[in-house]
Amino acid sequence: MSKIIRKRSSKLGMPPGSLIYLGDKKDKAFEITIATYNDREYFETKANFFQECPVLSPEVDTVTWINVNGLQNTKNLEELGKCFHLHPLVLEDILNTDQRPKLEDYGDYLFIVVKMLHLQDNQREIGAEQVSFILGKNYVISLHEQDEDIFQVVRDRLKAGKGRIRRAGADYLAYCLLDLIVDHYFLILERLGEVIEDLETELVSQPTPATLSEIHRLKRDLILLRKSIWPLREVINGLERLESPLVRSATLVYLKDLYDHAIQVMDSLETFRDIVSGMLDIYLSSVSHRLNEIMKVLTIIATIFIPLTFIAGIYGMNFENMPELKWSWGYFMVLSLMALVALLMLVQFWRKGWIGRKRAPGGRLDGSPPRP
Numbered sequence: 297m298s299k300i301i302r303k304r305s306s307k308l309g310m311p312p313g314s315l316i317y318l319g320d321k322k323d324k325a326f327e328i329t330i331a332t333y334n335d336r337e338y339f340e341t342k343a344n345f346f347q348e349c350p351v352l353s354p355e356v357d358t359v360t361w362i363n364v365n366g367l368q369n370t371k372n373l374e375e376l377g378k379c380f381h382l383h384p385l386v387l388e389d390i391l392n393t394d395q396r397p398k399l400e401d402y403g404d405y406l407f408i409v410v411k412m413l414h415l416q417d418n419q420r421e422i423g424a425e426q427v428s429f430i431l432g433k434n435y436v437i438s439l440h441e442q443d444e445d446i447f448q449v450v451r452d453r454l455k456a457g458k459g460r461i462r463r464a465g466a467d468y469l470a471y472c473l474l475d476l477i478v479d480h481y482f483l484i485l486e487r488l489g490e491v492i493e494d495l496e497t498e499l500v501s502q503p504t505p506a507t508l509s510e511i512h513r514l515k516r517d518l519i520l521l522r523k524s525i526w527p528l529r530e531v532i533n534g535l536e537r538l539e540s541p542l543v544r545s546a547t548l549v550y551l552k553d554l555y556d557h558a559i560q561v562m563d564s565l566e567t568f569r570d571i572v573s574g575m576l577d578i579y580l581s582s583v584s585h586r587l588n589e590i591m592k593v594l595t596i597i598a599t600i601f602i603p604l605t606f607i608a609g610i611y612g613m614n615f616e617n618m619p620e621l622k623w624s625w626g627y628f629m630v631l632s633l634m635a636l637v638a639l640l641m642l643v644q645f646w647r648k649g650w651i652g653r654k655r656a657p658g659g660r661l662d663g664s665p666p667r668p
Contacts, residue, residue: 326366329445333454334358335463340455359466360435361454367391367441380405380437382430390439393426397527399534406431406542408470408531411524412446412477413484422484422517424524427477431470431542438473447473467547474532475554481525481561485568488517492571499575503582511579514572521565529558596651600641604634 331340334357367373367390377387386407389395400407408429413422427446430437440446450472453461461472491514498507532555536548543551611620611630620626646652 326369326372327364328372329361329363329365331361331363331451331454332358333361333462335457338454338457338462340451357463357465358434359469361466361469362435362437363445363447364437364439365442365445367393367439373439376437380430380432380435386430390428393441395426397524397531399531399538401538401540404432406535406538406540408474408535410474410477410528410531412440412442413480413521413524414446415484415487422520424520429470429473431466433542434466436466436469436473447476450476464547465544467543468550471547471550471554475550475557478528478554478557478561481521482557484521485561485564488514488568489564492568492575495575496571499578499582503579508576508579511572511575514575518565518569518572522569525558525561525565529555529562532558592650596645600638603637603641607634607637 326344328343329340330343331338333339362376364373364376370391373387373390376382377384381404383402386400386402389407389409395409397410398408406429408431410427410429412425412427414425415422425441427438427440429439438447445451450461450469453459453472461468491510495507495510495514498504532551535543536551536555607630611618615621620630623629642651
């Protein structure tokens with residue numbers, strides 16, 4: 297699982313705006329994809345370094361999407377910032393990959409930070425990475441740590457030219473990218489739901505110390521999810537209420553739908569948190585119940601042997617005037633008495649439901665319905 301808090305010791309004492317990458321994936325490839333499109337055509341180019349500032353068409357119906365895979369090359373990011381006149385603090389926040397999801401308005405552009413969640417190869421561990429967006433009048437810049445194209449689905453839609461994505465502006469493209477990230481949240485929650493169901497079955501049947509470890513792992517995953525998803529509501533709500541010409545009124549309807557999806561994700565997440573929190577109590581109750589069952593068996597055995605020990609202790613005394621010591625059948629009579637006492641105690645325990653039978657819910661010990 298990804299670190300909840302990354303170390304910032306390398307930035308200690310540095311001035312604001314210092315470009316230092318704090319992520320873990322420092323050996324990943326760096327790739328820039330520039331896509332320019334409108335409702336009639338689509339062009340795409342790729343490069344491993346930022347060569348020159350792309351020419352942004354003044355036409356309203358032309359959108360430029362710059363996608364950056366990998367953040368370790370600070371020189372290229374610095375050139376990108378000069379090209380689009382980005383504030384140094386924006387570039388610093390892009391490289392500080394433990395940022396809280398947020399929305400900032402810089403007038404000519406909007407700066408958005410969100411968390412992308414995905415399942416690891418084992419389908420049990422959850423990975424998280426920071427994705428940053430810069431939304432301008434007719435351009436969108438997306439930057440993330442992974443060296444793979446996480447927005448390939450949106451790119452395929454652009455190439456196919458279906459739907460309104462090619463006819464809409466840059467704000468609608470930003471919405472599509474945010475919507476894809478939220479859709480990944482649903483995939484994570486679906487997988488977590490399956491894990492929780494299996495864990496509940498294991499808790500009821502036969503909990504083990506490994507079950508407790510799984511519960512703690514789930515709680516840690518839910519903390520990461522909450523940290524990544526909860527501020528997203530503020531980001532989307534801010535986009536809805538933001539009085540900026542960069543977000544058109546036609547896109548607000550889609551942002552409201554995205555906000556509803558974020559609320560749905562949060563409701564499911566809170567439900568899972570309550571279930572997992574209750575699982576710990578169930579585990580402790582189950583372990584306590586098993587311990588009580590063991591103690592009950594030991595207590596019954598000890599209770600049966602107490603009178604038998606008492607009888608054996610009496611006849612173990614070496615008094616000469618004990619009449620039973622001279623009986624030829626005395627040994628067998630004492631054994632019979634001890635067996636009879638043990639049998640009567642077992643019958644009494646059985647009648648009380650301490651052994652053999654269990655009380656039916658709402659009924660009597662024998663399972664018959666309760667008397668009216």
